[in-house]
Amino acid sequence: MSEYIRRQFDLDLLQLKAQIAQMGALAEQQVSRATALLVRNEGNGKEIVQADDRLDQLEISIDDNCAHLIAKRQPAATDLRTILAVSKIASELERAGDKARKIARLARQVRAAQRADESWYQAMEQFSQEACQLLRDALESYANADAEVALEVIRKNRLLARRAAEHNRAVIDRMVKDPSAVEADLDLLNVVRAMDRIADHGGDLAEHVIYILKGADVRHASLDEIAKEVSDD
Amino acid sequence: MNAPEAKPDLDSLPIKAEAKQLNFYYGAKQALKQIDLPIYDNKVTALIGPSGCGKSTFLRCFNRMHDLYPGNRYEGEIRLYPDDVNLLASAVDPIEVRMRLSMVFQKPNPFPKSIFENVAYGLRVRGLKNRTELEDRVEQALRDAALFGEVQDRLQDLASNLSGGQQQRLCIARALASEPELLLFDEPTSALDPIATGSIEELIHALRDKVTILIVTHNMQQAARVSDFTAYMYLGELIEFGWTDDVFFRPKQKQTEDYITGRFG
Numbered sequence: 407m408s409e410y411i412r413r414q415f416d417l418d419l420l421q422l423k424a425q426i427a428q429m430g431a432l433a434e435q436q437v438s439r440a441t442a443l444l445v446r447n448e449g450n451g452k453e454i455v456q457a458d459d460r461l462d463q464l465e466i467s468i469d470d471n472c473a474h475l476i477a478k479r480q481p482a483a484t485d486l487r488t489i490l491a492v493s494k495i496a497s498e499l500e501r502a503g504d505k506a507r508k509i510a511r512l513a514r515q516v517r518a519a520q521r522a523d524e525s526w527y528q529a530m531e532q533f534s535q536e537a538c539q540l541l542r543d544a545l546e547s548y549a550n551a552d553a554e555v556a557l558e559v560i561r562k563n564r565l566l567a568r569r570a571a572e573h574n575r576a577v578i579d580r581m582v583k584d585p586s587a588v589e590a591d592l593d594l595l596n597v598v599r600a601m602d603r604i605a606d607h608g609g610d611l612a613e614h615v616i617y618i619l620k621g622a623d624v625r626h627a628s629l630d631e632i633a634k635e636v637s638d639d
Numbered sequence: 640m641n642a643p644e645a646k647p648d649l650d651s652l653p654i655k656a657e658a659k660q661l662n663f664y665y666g667a668k669q670a671l672k673q674i675d676l677p678i679y680d681n682k683v684t685a686l687i688g689p690s691g692c693g694k695s696t697f698l699r700c701f702n703r704m705h706d707l708y709p710g711n712r713y714e715g716e717i718r719l720y721p722d723d724v725n726l727l728a729s730a731v732d733p734i735e736v737r738m739r740l741s742m743v744f745q746k747p748n749p750f751p752k753s754i755f756e757n758v759a760y761g762l763r764v765r766g767l768k769n770r771t772e773l774e775d776r777v778e779q780a781l782r783d784a785a786l787f788g789e790v791q792d793r794l795q796d797l798a799s800n801l802s803g804g805q806q807q808r809l810c811i812a813r814a815l816a817s818e819p820e821l822l823l824f825d826e827p828t829s830a831l832d833p834i835a836t837g838s839i840e841e842l843i844h845a846l847r848d849k850v851t852i853l854i855v856t857h858n859m860q861q862a863a864r865v866s867d868f869t870a871y872m873y874l875g876e877l878i879e880f881g882w883t884d885d886v887f888f889r890p891k892q893k894q895t896e897d898y899i900t901g902r903f904g
Contacts, residue, residue, distance in 0.1 A: 412901045480860055482887045482899045621889030 415479050422471055422492050423549065426499070429464045430545040432457065433499040434538050436506035437604055441534035444513040444597065445527045454510040461503035468496040487621060491614040495548065498614070502541060502607040505600040512593050512600075519590030526594070529573060533601045536566060540608035547612055553619045553636045556612035560624075560632060563609030570602035646882055653680040654720055655851040656701070656821055661727075662714035663696055663705065670696045672875045674715075678821070683843060683852040685866035685883065687859055689903060693875040694855045698823050701726060701853070702740045703733035719820070738765070741814030742823040746830045747806035749798035749813075754781075754790050757798045757809055761817040776816055783849065784812035785842050804835025811842060815850070822846065824854040828861065840865050859899055863887045871895045 436457055442448040472493045475481065481489055516522060540559055547556035574595055581591045613624050613632075622635040656678040663671035671693050678684050686694040696705075703726065705711040717726040719739065726736050749757050758777040767773055777794075781787035786808040790801070798809055807827060814822060824843065828836040843852060843865045856862050862869050862883065869886040871879045871894070879886060879895040890896045897903050 415901070482859070482863070483890055483896050485900050486888065 415475075415481075415485070418471070418475055418479075419485070419488060422468065422475075422489070425464060425468050425471070426492060426495055427545065427549065429461060429468070429496060429499045430541065432461055432464070433502045433506070434541050436461070436503050437509075437534060437538050437541070440506040440509040440513065441531060443510050444516060445531045445534075447513075447517060451510045451513065455507055458503050458507045461500050465496045465500040469493050483621075484618065487618045491618045494614050495611050498607040498611040499541075502604045505604045505607075508600045509597055512597055515590070516593050516597060519587065519593065521587055521590040522594055526573075530597065530601065533566070533569065533573070533598075534604075536562075537601055537605040537608065540566070540605050541611070544608040544611040544615065548615045548618075551615075551619055553616055556615040556619075557633060557636045559612035560609050561629060563605050563612075564629065566605045567602060570598050570605075573598045646884070649677075649679075652682075654678065655680040656720065656726075656853075657718045658697070658700075658715070659718060660715040661697075661700065661717060663693075663700060664712040664714075665696075666710040670875050671700070674877050676870055676877055676880055678851060678853055679868060680720075680851055681847055681849075682867040683847050683854060683865055684868040684870065685862035686853070686855045686870050686872060687857075687862045687898075688872035688878075689898070690857075691874075692872040694872050695825055696875075697872070698742075698825055698853060698855050701821065701823055702737050702742055703727070704742075706733050738817070739819060740821045740823060741817060741819035742825065743807070743810050743814050743827050745826040747803060747810050749801070749806050749809050752798060753795045754798050754801070754809060755794040758812050758816045761813060765817065777812075780812040780816035781809075783815050783846065784808045785838065785845075786812055802835070804831050804838060807831060807835065807839060808842065811839070811846075815846070819850060822850045822852045824852065824856075826855055826857055829857060836861075859887075871898060873898070 436454060439449050439454050439457075443451060443454070472489045475489050476486075479485070540562055543555055543562075544559045547553070547559060577591055577594050577598075581588055610625070616622060616624050616632065616635060620635050620638065624632045624635055627635075654677045658674045658676045658678075661671055661674040661676075662669060674697060676697075686697060688694050699705055700713060700717060705713070713727045715727070718724065719726055724731060750760060752760070755777055758780050759773050762773060762776055767776070778787060778791075781790065786805060789805060790796075790809075798806060801809060807830075811827075827843075828839050831839065840861060843854065846852060847867070854862075854866065866883045868880065869883040870877055871886065871890075871892075873894060879890060879892045881891070885891075886895060887899060890899065
């Protein structure tokens with residue numbers, strides 16, 4: 407490959423990176439807006455739905471760019487892994503955006519049903535902030551090619567999953583004692599589940615980053631196994 | 640941790656030939672440095688690397704082509720199995736070596752003879768005279784080279800009347816006729832168009848059931864497509880050797896990575 411062609415290819419890869427950054431910022435914003443609507447009744451559900459369309463379009467555009475790069479450049483090694491992973495990263499961000507839309511959709515019902523107390527809202531706000539931070543860190547691990555940061559994201563996501571289970575436990579216990587508002591309580595469970603899935607998409611995104619950097623597919627691997635891959639040269 | 644698919648343990652694979660501590664000198668210039676490389680039986684091994692890295696030099700050691708020029712010097716060994724003979728030993732006659740190996744070159748180089756005689760040539764040199772047997776062996780070789788169907792009605796035509804891709808398949812048929820143990824390809828498709836290249840690649844893939852193949856190629860994608868193993872060479876040294884899947888997807892050496900992703904230089 408000539409230097410000129412290689413440089414063009416590097417520019418194409420940079421463009422993908424920029425698109426991912428754009429998607430990441432948008433996904434995170436969606437989560438924050440959905441949370442504000444849920445917790446403080448701030449903002450507008452319609453806007454959140456519209457912005458989600460933008461995420462969908464970006465995902466399609468990134469996938470299309472990836473397919474064209476594969477067809478034109480026949481990438482190998484890191485280049486190939488990057489392109490395959492970028493397509494998956496775009497899908498994680500799109501799905502994180504879907505969960506934000508879901509939270510926005512549930513917000514009005516949850517607030518109207520008045521089954522949640524102030525501490526639950528606070529807990530959701532806190533959870534949402536941490537999930538957003540997770541997404542940000544995962545994107546940073548991709549932007550900076552930092553496997554250690556990616557590993558930390560995966561670790562934190564597993565902690566958050568436990569916290570989500572605790573929040574749900576409390577709601578389920580109440581449903582058992584007082585089944586008078588099962589439907590409204592299910593909405594609460596769905597909110598927590600959506601928050602937890604947003605964090606999961608951050609964790610999965612970090613796994614794709616490790617795949618790019620280390621060539622190891624760490625989906626479904628234990629933390630110890632992942633840590634070993636990350637420390638391997 | 641999921642490996643794409645389990646590959647057999649290398650220690651369990653039979654080895655057809657093996658370079659051991661191989662050095663080669665063009666006069667004072669050292670072109671190969673301490674090469675250790677196994678060639679696995681009934682597998683395709685591709686040699687890749689930038690121009691001047693020594694891959695063709697390495698290939699040509701196998702059939703002692705360097706003997707043709709004074710001042711060239713080998714050190715180390717190339718062992719051929721199962722009889723464990725060192726092809727480079729001075730006591731070993733290069734003609735004997737070439738009886739066991741065949742080579743196909745960059746440009747098709749048919750003899751100025753008929754299609755039939757091109758393939759029969761090596762067999763005649765080996766003393767085969769029986770007409771029926773000759774015809775059978777020629778047909779089989781042409782079939783193995785995926786050429787018979789195209790030439791069966793004109794075996795007495797001049798080989799030079801064939802297209803470039805057909806001529807190269809004829810050269811492969813000629814190489815196969817003598818039933819070599821090891822087939823050496825030196826950039827066999829670099830003078831061919833994509834369609835002819837495709838048919839040669841398909842052929843190489845199919846032939847590994849019959850014969851062990853070592854191929855030098857400038858075309859990395861070709862190495863990726865046709866080979867089981869890939870060796871990356873640079874400045875006369877073997878930098879990396881492994882399953883082609885691994886070398887192209889997760890190379891161990893940064894130099895290999897840079898070469899196959901075009902960051903080289």
